[in-house]
Amino acid sequence: MSESGSSALLKVVNVDKSFPGVHALAGVDFELRAGEVHALLGQNGAGKSTLINILSGAIHPDSGGMEVRATLTTALDPRSARQLGIFTIYQQLALIPQLRVDENIFIGALPGSRGLVDWPTVYQRAESALTELGVTLNPKSLVRDLTVSERQLTEIAKALAQNCKILILDEPTSALTEHETMRLFDIIRGLRARGVGVIYATHKLDEVVRIADRATVLRDGHGVGTVYIADVSMDKLIHMIVGRDIADLFSQHEAIRGKMLLGVEHVSHPTGKFKDVSFELHEGEVLGMTGLMGSGFHDFIRSMSGIDHANAFEIELFNERRKLRSPAEAIQAGVLYLPADRAAEGVILPMSVAQNITLATLRQYATGGLLSLVKEESDSRRLMDKLSISSRSVHTPVRYLSGGNQQKVVIAKALCANAKIFLFDEPTRGIDIGAKAEVYRLIEQLVEKGAGVILASSELPEIVRMADRVLAWRGGRVIQQLSREQLSEAVLTEVIGG
Amino acid sequence: MLKAQAQTLKSILRFSHIERVSLGNILANYGMWLALVVMCAGFSLVSPAFLSPDNMWNILLQAAPLAVAAIGQAIVLIAGGFDLSVGSIAAMSGLVMVLSTWRFGTIAGLICGAAAGAGLGAINGALIGRWRLNALILTLGSMTAIRGACYQLTGGLSLSGNIPNSMLLLGNGSVGPVPIPVIVGALSFLFLQFFLTRTVLGRNMFAMGGNREAARLAGINLFAATLLAFTFSGFFASLNGLILTSQLAAAVPQLSPTLMLDTVAAVVIGGVSMWGGEGSAARVLAGVLFLSILRNGMDLLAVSKFLEDIATGLIIVAAVGVDRYRHTTLSR
Numbered sequence: 113m114s115e116s117g118s119s120a121l122l123k124v125v126n127v128d129k130s131f132p133g134v135h136a137l138a139g140v141d142f143e144l145r146a147g148e149v150h151a152l153l154g155q156n157g158a159g160k161s162t163l164i165n166i167l168s169g170a171i172h173p174d175s176g177g178m179e180v181r182a183t184l185t186t187a188l189d190p191r192s193a194r195q196l197g198i199f200t201i202y203q204q205l206a207l208i209p210q211l212r213v214d215e216n217i218f219i220g221a222l223p224g225s226r227g228l229v230d231w232p233t234v235y236q237r238a239e240s241a242l243t244e245l246g247v248t249l250n251p252k253s254l255v256r257d258l259t260v261s262e263r264q265l266t267e268i269a270k271a272l273a274q275n276c277k278i279l280i281l282d283e284p285t286s287a288l289t290e291h292e293t294m295r296l297f298d299i300i301r302g303l304r305a306r307g308v309g310v311i312y313a314t315h316k317l318d319e320v321v322r323i324a325d326r327a328t329v330l331r332d333g334h335g336v337g338t339v340y341i342a343d344v345s346m347d348k349l350i351h352m353i354v355g356r357d358i359a360d361l362f363s364q365h366e367a368i369r370g371k372m373l374l375g376v377e378h379v380s381h382p383t384g385k386f387k388d389v390s391f392e393l394h395e396g397e398v399l400g401m402t403g404l405m406g407s408g409f410h411d412f413i414r415s416m417s418g419i420d421h422a423n424a425f426e427i428e429l430f431n432e433r434r435k436l437r438s439p440a441e442a443i444q445a446g447v448l449y450l451p452a453d454r455a456a457e458g459v460i461l462p463m464s465v466a467q468n469i470t471l472a473t474l475r476q477y478a479t480g481g482l483l484s485l486v487k488e489e490s491d492s493r494r495l496m497d498k499l500s501i502s503s504r505s506v507h508t509p510v511r512y513l514s515g516g517n518q519q520k521v522v523i524a525k526a527l528c529a530n531a532k533i534f535l536f537d538e539p540t541r542g543i544d545i546g547a548k549a550e551v552y553r554l555i556e557q558l559v560e561k562g563a564g565v566i567l568a569s570s571e572l573p574e575i576v577r578m579a580d581r582v583l584a585w586r587g588g589r590v591i592q593q594l595s596r597e598q599l600s601e602a603v604l605t606e607v608i609g610g
Numbered sequence: 611m612l613k614a615q616a617q618t619l620k621s622i623l624r625f626s627h628i629e630r631v632s633l634g635n636i637l638a639n640y641g642m643w644l645a646l647v648v649m650c651a652g653f654s655l656v657s658p659a660f661l662s663p664d665n666m667w668n669i670l671l672q673a674a675p676l677a678v679a680a681i682g683q684a685i686v687l688i689a690g691g692f693d694l695s696v697g698s699i700a701a702m703s704g705l706v707m708v709l710s711t712w713r714f715g716t717i718a719g720l721i722c723g724a725a726a727g728a729g730l731g732a733i734n735g736a737l738i739g740r741w742r743l744n745a746l747i748l749t750l751g752s753m754t755a756i757r758g759a760c761y762q763l764t765g766g767l768s769l770s771g772n773i774p775n776s777m778l779l780l781g782n783g784s785v786g787p788v789p790i791p792v793i794v795g796a797l798s799f800l801f802l803q804f805f806l807t808r809t810v811l812g813r814n815m816f817a818m819g820g821n822r823e824a825a826r827l828a829g830i831n832l833f834a835a836t837l838l839a840f841t842f843s844g845f846f847a848s849l850n851g852l853i854l855t856s857q858l859a860a861a862v863p864q865l866s867p868t869l870m871l872d873t874v875a876a877v878v879i880g881g882v883s884m885w886g887g888e889g890s891a892a893r894v895l896a897g898v899l900f901l902s903i904l905r906n907g908m909d910l911l912a913v914s915k916f917l918e919d920i921a922t923g924l925i926i927v928a929a930v931g932v933d934r935y936r937h938t939t940l941s942r
Contacts, residue, residue, distance in 0.1 A: 417827070419827070438829075439826055439827050439828065439829045440829035440830070440831060441829075442829070443828070443829035444829070449827065451824075451827055456821075456823060456824075457821075457823045457824050457827050458824055458827075459821065459824060460816070460817050460820035460821040460824050460825065460887060461820060461821065461887070462816070462820045462883065462885075462887040462888040463816055463817065463820055463887065467813065467816070467817075471817060471824070471825075471828040471830075472827075472828040472829055474810050474813060474814070475810070478809075478810045481809055481810055481811070482808055482809065482810075483807075483808050483809065483810060483813065485807070485808070525828070
């Protein structure tokens with residue numbers, strides 16, 4: 113790999129961008145070379161998303177120079193970015209669910225003449241792009257019928273088919289299993305071999321070490337530095353990202369198991385989403401649930417939250433047999449569910465941080481239907497500090513917060529509740545290192561106080577770190593229960609079939 | 611003790627919080643008040659009669675019926691819905707009031723009229739809430755059906771005569787210099803502010819309008835919130851009907867024909883978001899005042915009604931644009 117700028121695919125120099133009230137990027141430099149995988153790291157609010165948006169043409173920088181493939185670029189927009197070969201795959205995939213795979217691959221660039229589309233060519237080229245990726249996917253299938261991983265592959269095929277030279281990936285593996293992640297990495301290596309430059313923005317440092325050649329770290333809108341992965345240690349990376357050392361990212365708590373809070377016996381879903389599930393949850397323990405996508409544990413934990421009114425199943429809750437038929441009933445019974453898709457189901461954007469935090473437990477703040485705004489403000493301020501939610505005040509509408517901070521608000525909402533049982537569904541998805549450690553510590557505090565936590569997560573390191581016992585799922589069933597001593601990522605991977 | 615009360619008072623009176631101080635933000639959230647001031651200044655320069663006390667009271671009196679109905683519409687909008695049937699409900703309430711007054715006297719008339727409005731609103735809310743029907747279409751249907759019922763009940767004629775003086779008080783009376791409709795309007799605004807900021811139900815409506823799924827997962831009873839939002843709308847629409855009917859001393863089946871458009875225009879101009887989950891009493895007040903002052907000023911200047919409509923229409927378009935700007939650009 114040469115040091116000269118001649119192989120620089122993309123270069124931004126001294127980029128500056130501000131939004132109302134926040135200086136998102138301050139004099140940031142970034143350079144991507146041909147044939148490299150360049151990781152973009154930083155905490156929530158550090159400026160990663162802003163930089164990616166600028167590189168993809170979605171927003172304009174306030175100042176700073178940008179060069180794409182040695183041509184000075186001033187006004188980049190999504191269309192011209194595409195023409196220059198820049199393709200961005202966001203975490204919220206930008207596909208049209210109602211259309212077919214091949215249509216999506218060529219959307220905006222449909223081959224044809226005189227206003228008419230050449231459908232046979234669309235199909236053929238889509239098929240060859242998919243084959244090149246080593247993916248067996250029917251180009252005629254509708255995107256809405258695809259899994260998240262398949263959708264992501266469709267997006268990559270889109271980039272390939274349209275002659276991508278620069279591929280930007282934003283948190284690509286948050287919804288992928290280990291197996292799918294490995295497939296993605298193979299594809300990325302293939303692209304790299306062909307001279308494509310890949311920008312890989314993520315919070316998952318273990319992945320960065322596996323796939324990236326270099327990494328640029330942002331902190332509070334400033335560039336902290338660019339390093340070669342081979343030359344740097346994990347601790348150094350963390351230190352660059354957070355600005356300090358994180359001691360308890362890897363420490364574990366002592367499990368003290370109390371009385372049984374929840375018992376589930378031979379429970380099945382009528383549609384077969386999960387079958388014959390049995391387990392117990394005790395005070396003071398973290399019960400992990402993991403498996404591949406579609407193995408049923410996500411569906412199960414959602415059903416436990418009372419979402420599926422018609423198919424509510426009987427459980428033994430605090431020594432009483434009952435069914436949880438609605439989220440309201442579950443919350444009242446002391447069972448709180450934290451949804452995985454926080455943007456869609458967790459936050460209410462126009463409402464303030466404080467209002468979001470108290471959303472599930474409003475009764476606590478009301479006497480006779482009347483809210484105590486003072487108490488709400490002080491409680492949410494306390495939680496805001498505890499989780500280091502970066503926001504001007506508790507009265508800021510949540511829509512002004514960065515994605516990661518919005519997720520912290522949702523966790524604060526869960527912590528605000530006096531629930532005895534917490535159902536965490538992918539709790540640290542998209543959350544940065546610093547906040548991750550915070551969340552783990554908070555979960556531990558919860559169980560220390562006697563709560564029971566079910567932690568449903570597809571992130572194996574997280575499960576290994578946090579869980580006292582693990583239910584490994586496959587094909588809708590719990591195929592194995594593992595104790596802490598038996599736990600390791602390797603064992604889990606094998607058991608769940610990844 | 612006093613400090614806590616002051617703190618609570620501060621919280622009640624707090625408007626939507628300015629987070630990021632920028633021109634765009636200030637204009638989007640508070641621009642309406644600025645526009646109001648500019649408009650008043652403009653009118654007072656061109657028409658000497660504009661700033662007279664008589665005219666000021668006139669403006670408030672004209673604004674009051676719109677204000678009460680707009681309050682109900684705002685509640686529904688915040689909760690994520692739309693109520694197109696407000697005009698028809700107003701007319702039906704007027705009818706019910708006169709019929710009841712004839713039989714049982716004024717007090718009964720007022721109660722029955724308001725109850726009719728609330729009841730019709732409740733039916734709207736129940737149907738929309740229970741079967742997740744589209745609010746726009748359903749209230750379009752009830753608007754048509756209820757208006758039809760008004761005509762059917764009266765045979766197309768108005769109900770007048772034999773109206774006791776007490777019934778005329780609501781629309782025509784005053785306490786000192788303050789007309790009673792204005793008092794009703796003011797009380798309604800106080801109620802709205804209180805309801806939106808201090809009650810659990812009000813907060814639940816914001817949540818439901820802001821993100822229905824998140825609200826459901828947080829344990830909020832969506833059916834109850836929907837039912838009550840539309841019940842409030844029906845009730846406040848009925849207040850509009852009661853005031854106007856009292857002023858007319860007659861119940862007319864075609865009462866408040868454009869109320870639906872006027873209330874939506876007023877709340878959107880004032881800054882209540884059409885996307886739901888956002889709004890405040892101050893914004894409704896701003897929008898109602900804006901519309902009323904605009905009309906009053908144009909009347910004083912003898913501007914043709916058509917030009918007035920064009921102006922109103924353009925302002926609504928601008929308001930929707932601002933709403934969108936607030937909804938998208940100001941978010942991260």
